[in-house]
Amino acid sequence: MAYCTVSARMDTEVKAEFFQVCEELGLSPSTAINIFAKAMIRKNGFPFVLQIEKPSxxxxxxxxxxxxxxxxxxxxxxxxxxxxxxxx
Structure with missing residues (x-):
């Protein structure tokens, strides 16, 4: 399987928190991004609901x-x- 590099820009604080969560889960950031990409492929869209929460x-x-x-x-x-x- 051939691999390629994907580059993304994000806020410095978001990156630091993302890396911290990945570390706590025992994942590399690359693995976490691959999991997300495969979930998107499987769902043919976001693997979670994108919505604005409104109180009842x-x-x-x-x-x-x-x-x-x-x-x-x-x-x-x-x-x-x-x-x-x-x-x-």
Whole structure:
């Protein structure tokens, strides 16, 4: 099998973090990139979903209530107080 070199530009901090994760996984950066390329070929596209995460309406309502300081509970002194509040 013949090999070739692929060059990519990336932010210096991204490269450092990428190399660190590869090292922790026991992979070389080259191996990680090859795994990604083979996954793209297998899926005929990205091997993960590319999407913008949007909070649900329920979550958005809770965020708005928190900003407006509505329907707040607590503070709690113990974990039991939290659990009792959740059960109520």
């Amino acid at each position: 309406q329920e979550t958005m309502k809770a965020i708005e209530e928190a900003i407006e300081e509505k329907n707040l509970v607590g503070p709690f002194s113990t974990g039991d107080d939290v659990m009792n509040s959740l059960k109520a």
